[in-house]
Amino acid sequence: MGFAGSGKTTVFNTLTGLAVPVGFGGEVRLGTVKVPDERIDALSKIFKPKKTTYAEIIFADIPGEHGAEKKGLSRKALVQIRDQEVVCLVLRAFPNPALETKPDPPADLESFHTECILSDLDLVERRLDRAKKDKPDAMELAAFERMKTTLEHGWPLRSLSPEALNRDYLKGYGFLTDRPLLVVLNRSEQEAAAPLPDELTRRLAELHAAGMVLSASVEAEIAAMDPADQPAFLADLGLAESARTRFIRTAYGLLDLISFFTVGEDEVRAWPIRRGTRARQAAGRIHSDLERGFIRAEVVPYHVFMEYKSEPALRDAGRLQVEGKDYVVADGDILHIRFNV
Ligand SMILES: Nc1nc2c(ncn2[C@@H]2O[C@H](COP(=O)(O)OP(=O)(O)OP(=O)(O)O)[C@@H](O)[C@H]2O)c(=O)[nH]1
Ligand SMILES: [Mg+2]
Numbered sequence: 001m002g003f004a005g006s007g008k009t010t011v012f013n014t015l016t017g018l019a020v021p022v023g024f025g026g027e028v029r030l031g032t033v034k035v036p037d038e039r040i041d042a043l044s045k046i047f048k049p050k051k052t053t054y055a056e057i058i059f060a061d062i063p064g065e066h067g068a069e070k071k072g073l074s075r076k077a078l079v080q081i082r083d084q085e086v087v088c089l090v091l092r093a094f095p096n097p098a099l100e101t102k103p104d105p106p107a108d109l110e111s112f113h114t115e116c117i118l119s120d121l122d123l124v125e126r127r128l129d130r131a132k133k134d135k136p137d138a139m140e141l142a143a144f145e146r147m148k149t150t151l152e153h154g155w156p157l158r159s160l161s162p163e164a165l166n167r168d169y170l171k172g173y174g175f176l177t178d179r180p181l182l183v184v185l186n187r188s189e190q191e192a193a194a195p196l197p198d199e200l201t202r203r204l205a206e207l208h209a210a211g212m213v214l215s216a217s218v219e220a221e222i223a224a225m226d227p228a229d230q231p232a233f234l235a236d237l238g239l240a241e242s243a244r245t246r247f248i249r250t251a252y253g254l255l256d257l258i259s260f261f262t263v264g265e266d267e268v269r270a271w272p273i274r275r276g277t278r279a280r281q282a283a284g285r286i287h288s289d290l291e292r293g294f295i296r297a298e299v300v301p302y303h304v305f306m307e308y309k310s311e312p313a314l315r316d317a318g319r320l321q322v323e324g325k326d327y328v329v330a331d332g333d334i335l336h337i338r339f340n341v
Helices: 008-014 038-047 073-083 105-131 138-152 198-206 218-225 228-236 243-255 281-286 288-292 302-310 309-317
Strands: 029-035 052-053 055-061 087-092 181-186 209-216 257-262 267-274 293-301 321-323 333-339
Touching: 008 055, 008 087, 008 181, 008 218, 008 243, 029 243, 029 293, 038 073, 038 257, 038 267, 038 302, 055 138, 055 267, 087 105, 105 138, 181 198, 198 209, 209 243, 209 257, 218 228, 218 243, 228 257, 243 257, 267 281, 281 293, 281 333, 288 333, 293 302, 302 309, 302 333
Parallel strands: 052 267, 087 181, 181 209, 257 333
Antiparallel strands: 029 055, 257 267, 293 321, 293 333
């Protein structure tokens, strides 16, 4: 997401390695990126499966609103965000000759935030108005009143902890300020490696958002090169890692994601989940039947598996952990779900 000409499509190209034409407008585009994982590479070497599946991130590039008198987010764009799990806001920090205004990232961040607040407030107020007629659940009403006060103070809904706000009442609404927010500061090439300014870092902390810096046009060119050539070009910019690698790490940190693995001759696969997910819910990521008919999980931490390198060897050594539905899955766990439906 972002205002017109902030470099969204260029950022999209940088992250996906695609070469969608930049310049104004266009349609919504999707691009998929595999999340590299050396553990999946190693497991794949051992199992030689028919299929190796990495975790994926699907990016949607949503065009900005052009020609409008004052800049803003289009209705279409706002509707689009509702479908996304995470919002990535691109802030322009480079001079764009096609635009009259000078770059002002902090101001753009505030306008974006304000639009999202107003849009959410509108939904909340409409619900509260309706509540005057229908017979509302007192707890639901309290949740919406709480949301109203929060938004009126200019605070995003994501700042409310699960204890402070029961999100069961929010299902089907798609509140914009409840989405995790990752802000990308899109800079000129000369500043590609400079850290995020303190002012922005502080504001992002208040908004419960994560941030990162990139220089989209030059990094998009690098992303389109042969992977072997990329490190040298990145080093010239003063960067140790590609924008994609930095983005994935920031997004995983923001969402507190970890991966568990499933292995076998058919497929070796990574499954991203939120930290704290229990075995039964994790099984549901694979298939709803596995969640419904969950019996137990056989668990082997990745580093333990790599000591023995085969399931029979692990079994003989008594290193297969058997866990129930409430087991909290750890990063790198290899799971085998026993189920019955
Ligand atoms: N110098 C410089 N130019 C950039 C950078 N990122 C994007 N641009 C240029 O800015 C212009 C707009 O970039 P786009 O990626 O099309 O911007 P957008 O946000 O997708 O635009 P809309 O979808 O029309 O809102 C293009 O001419 C880009 O080449 C950057 O990091 N540095
Ligand atoms: Mg675009």
